[in-house]
Amino acid sequence: MLRQYGHSTAINQAPWRDTCADVVLSHLQLPSIAKMPDKLSYDIVIIGGGIAGLSAAQEASRLGHSVVVLEAQSGLAMGASGRNAGILCAGINMPITYTPKGSAAERLWQQTHEELLAVLAEASQSSTLLDVRRIGAMCLATSKTAAKRLARETKARLAAGMSAEVIGADDVDQLASGFLDVKDVHAAMLLPDEGAVHPLTLLATVANGARRHGAQIYGDARVEKVEKSAGGYCLQTANGKTINCRSVISAVGPIENATGRIFALAFDVEIPENCPVWWDANPYIYYDYRPGNGCLTVSGGRYGAPGTDALDATYHKNMAAATRRWVPSLKKIPKYCWAVDLHVAADLLPEITAQGENWLCIQGLGALGVLPGMVLGKQAANLIV
Numbered sequence: 348m349l350r351q352y353g354h355s356t357a358i359n360q361a362p363w364r365d366t367c368a369d370v371v372l373s374h375l376q377l378p379s380i381a382k383m384p385d386k387l388s389y390d391i392v393i394i395g396g397g398i399a400g401l402s403a404a405q406e407a408s409r410l411g412h413s414v415v416v417l418e419a420q421s422g423l424a425m426g427a428s429g430r431n432a433g434i435l436c437a438g439i440n441m442p443i444t445y446t447p448k449g450s451a452a453e454r455l456w457q458q459t460h461e462e463l464l465a466v467l468a469e470a471s472q473s474s475t476l477l478d479v480r481r482i483g484a485m486c487l488a489t490s491k492t493a494a495k496r497l498a499r500e501t502k503a504r505l506a507a508g509m510s511a512e513v514i515g516a517d518d519v520d521q522l523a524s525g526f527l528d529v530k531d532v533h534a535a536m537l538l539p540d541e542g543a544v545h546p547l548t549l550l551a552t553v554a555n556g557a558r559r560h561g562a563q564i565y566g567d568a569r570v571e572k573v574e575k576s577a578g579g580y581c582l583q584t585a586n587g588k589t590i591n592c593r594s595v596i597s598a599v600g601p602i603e604n605a606t607g608r609i610f611a612l613a614f615d616v617e618i619p620e621n622c623p624v625w626w627d628a629n630p631y632i633y634y635d636y637r638p639g640n641g642c643l644t645v646s647g648g649r650y651g652a653p654g655t656d657a658l659d660a661t662y663h664k665n666m667a668a669a670t671r672r673w674v675p676s677l678k679k680i681p682k683y684c685w686a687v688d689l690h691v692a693a694d695l696l697p698e699i700t701a702q703g704e705n706w707l708c709i710q711g712l713g714a715l716g717v718l719p720g721m722v723l724g725k726q727a728a729n730l731i732v
């Protein structure tokens with residue numbers, strides 16, 4: 348399927364399915380719940396097979412509980428977790444200095460940093476499917492005000508036990524091996540532990556971790572009804588299956604109840620090896636740039652209106668133009684352009700809420716939710732068991 352890009356066309360999907368091994372894709376396939384017997388019974392039902400739901404499934408099954416994941420789509424990776432920009436980044440979708448003091452979200456900064464280190468350790472195992480590269484990330488300030496804000500942000504990250512340092516334009520130039528035009532850079536915050544993940548390899552790895560501990564994962568299993576029953580809950584899927592359980596974790600993700608449209612594109616371009624991820628410190632631009640897997644992937648910027656693609660071509664052209672300001676040698680047009688409707692808001696905080704007795708919801712992951720989703724998935728599993 349092709350998407351309009353100016354007078355040309357681009358592939359209308361993320362590059363991930365074209366850039367991973369067939370074995371990874373095979374782990375994303377799911378048996379259809381339609382073929383399963385009715386009235387299955389489990390300790391815990393997890394609604395949604397994105398990174399949050401799969402992380403909850405892995406943890407709950409590791410703790411010895413019988414677990415099923417019910418995924419609405421026919422396979423994994425069709426929600427936000429399979430169509431994101433592949434930046435592996437600790438924290439939540441706002442500066443650490445803006446995160447409410449004493450909140451659970453504030454603790455997520457350190458917790459996601461620890462999760463990041465765990466993912467990096469897993470990726471270094473020889474038998475892993477996981478494609479993660481610790482290339483570092485640079486937040487680039489192009490004004491004195493942004494540079495001052497970065498200095499405060501760096502201090503706050505260090506105080507939270509994370510790694511961060513302020514560097515100059517020359518350092519940025521060197522880290523990117525001359526790939527970026529750094530003439531407007533005043534200063535940068537370098538986050539040495541962050542980097543790039545191939546999203547499908549992460550989903551396949553976590554799904555396999557859950558399966559190894561006995562969790563079952565079914566596709567074509569959109570949950571339409573959750574009702575209280577004598578032993579806990581009774582769930583019904585759109586195709587008429589009934590599942591009984593003691594506890595429920597909802598992890599339906601940010602594509603439900605979308606409030607904005609996020610855009611992304613990828614150029615197929617040669618990039619110096621180990622060039623870090625980078626993004627603009629200016630919150631009114633805020634594009635993210637992720638080198639790797641044969642592409643320069645770009646996401647973010649201003650959100651569009653959900654439910655319409657009328658302005659997609661304009662958003663994508665602005666995004667490509669912003670990329671060329673950093674990489675003037677980039678003459679190509681993007682190979683991939685895609686857009687995803689998401690629930691996003693400036694003050695959105697990732698959280699676990701109680702929907703009922705033994706029924707937890709993971710929500711608020713928005714546009715930066717991979718590591719927070721992993722952390723909250725595990726926390727939800729521990730709370731519910």
Ligand SMILES: Cc1cc2nc3c(=O)[nH]c(=O)nc-3n(C[C@H](O)[C@H](O)[C@H](O)COP(=O)(O)OP(=O)(O)OC[C@H]3O[C@@H](n4cnc5c(N)ncnc54)[C@H](O)[C@@H]3O)c2cc1C
Nearest residue numbers: 395397398399419426427428431432434570600714716717
């Ligand atoms: C373009 C884009 C770029 C992004 N870039 C990054 C990035 O670089 N780094 C980062 O950390 N984050 C990024 N994000 C955000 C990140 O992808 C999400 O925050 C995260 O993946 C959310 O995970 P999740 O498991 O909650 O949701 P999802 O991955 O959406 O999973 C939820 C699942 O629930 C299923 N579901 C929904 N309703 C039901 C139902 N009733 N019954 C059964 N199943 C149901 C859906 O089909 C879906 O598979 C980006 C997002 C987008 C869209």
